[in-house]
Amino acid sequence: MNPTATPPTRPDRTPHEEVSMTATATPTARCDRSFFNAQAIQALDPFGLDDALADLPALNARADVPALTALLQHMTAQYKHLTLLDAESTHATMRDFGIVLGSLKRHGVEPLSVVPHLEPILLDLGGQHDMVPRDTVLHYTVWNPDGERRRLYTGDPQERELQDAVTNVFPHLSASLALSDSLADLDPRDVRFAPLAMHLARTSEVMVDTIDRVTQHVSPIFFAQTMRPYFEEIHVNGRAYLGPAAAQVPLWLIDITLWASDRSHPAYEHFLQESLQYSPPSWRAFYAAHSARPSLVTKVSALLASDAHQHDRNLLRSADALTALLRTLKVFRGRHLGIARRAYAEDVRLYEHGSGGAPIELLKTITQLTKENEAAVRARVGGRPGGHAPARGEVGSGA
Known part of the structure; x- marks a missing residue:
């Protein structure tokens, strides 16, 4: 598409x-x-x-x-x-x-x-x-x-928890688009890059907090057997359109600029192409603008591989900030995968695929790719003088 x-x-x-x-x-x-x-x-x-x-x-x-x-x-x-x-x-x-x-x-x-x-x-x-x-x-x-x-399918408090989770995350994901857009236009050696990346990492922490709350308050059996059937596709004008499930929440807004524009997997790319249609027009325009650009991980890794930049403190801070962001996304992906495995376990599930149309294997792939990109940046930083995990008050200091 x-x-x-x-x-x-x-x-x-x-x-x-x-x-x-x-x-x-x-x-x-x-x-x-x-x-x-x-x-x-x-x-x-x-x-x-x-x-x-x-x-x-x-x-x-x-x-x-x-x-x-x-x-x-x-x-x-x-x-x-x-x-x-x-x-x-x-x-x-x-x-x-x-x-x-x-x-x-x-x-x-x-x-x-x-x-x-x-x-x-x-x-x-x-x-x-x-x-x-x-x-x-x-x-x-x-x-x-x-x-x-509140418009509800079931009236169960767990359904409200699922709705509230997306509602709480939406402003932060929306803000992440603006932050990602700014980062994509900055050289990683720019003094502004690291603090912006750390701000994006902290914005993303809301997703981890939210999915932890979902884990505490929503049973995998409730989602798999009670809620999942309400998100089935309907047909309009000869085409199938998926229901309003949380799988449409576009975490790819962060992924696409961070690593997925040039370090992705065909299965994830296919999923994005299918999922884009459920997003607002400006988010689709964001994807079109950034999907053909080098990712932040690629840009930072290339600079770190050059001896000419091995002493650039701003670059090292930027790499550390990207590592922190990838670590946050890795934690979220791991939590999400854990929930999905329980909801789609053989003795629980009613459907083979998730509400967004993707199998559990895709979540495993995305989680693994996030880990690999974190490891790639971490390895580059580890081999450079001054590479370290940034303190919150340090990432923006020094030119």
Whole structure:
């Protein structure tokens, strides 16, 4: 898949709509501002169905397909009466459609087979913002209201923990894009490189804290047997689109600049190509801009291999900071792999592959690649005078 390609559009799209699609797809268009206006999206109840959607856990518990179908038909009929004044309104609308779509599919019903008139609506909602024509992890977590208005499949406190985990990580992952972008433009011998890399490492520590909380509060059996079925793919316009699982959370934002642009594995590259479509346009543009550039690990390793730079203290600090960042990501990957192994153990799992469509073997591969890149930088630093683990107050000192 072309990472900059747009999702499928309606054949009857007007010229005005096509222009809007093109404008939204450009990297600078609106900077995806609506995607980060979470509170405004959460506050909206476009269909006026807060109470009805609060009953979804009960409908799902008794597998009430007729009631779910009737609800989706009602929403589809009401769509033409909605006044969607801004991007936030369209995101909230897709969010509320999505939770019902996933509920029907969990009970073995392809949603558009029972509500076919919804298809052009999904294509329109997705196309307006250059996104896929169904809900994503952003709709299900970050843009989901809190408290009693929370859209839930099951109502189990463990489901809320999973949603909150993504919501908590999202701002830090978003910030990591800006930090990674800045690092990619700096020479590793620049005095600013090491402190920026350490800041990115500390930002990434939130992911480790979050996955530790998930491990404490969410049972692998609950995820594998209760939640996983709600993230099954649905078909829209002849294509399959995965459900809003946490696998869509783009840790590759860090990976691609750190090591994955030129030190990856074909299986990971294939997974990225498939996963990109579920990300906001600016994140896909970020991938397109950085995937063909030398990674930070490659740049630092090449400089460390040169005798001309062996005494460069800024370079050594930069290498130490990259090692700290890779170590943090290695810990996160290890935790994630441990959870996945328990959730997809033979006596627990209902599916062979994870909710993002990837097998456990891919997680093992990514974890191993992260370890290898950490070891590569560490080995280069270990052979140079002054190589050491940076103290927090030291990485930014000295020129």
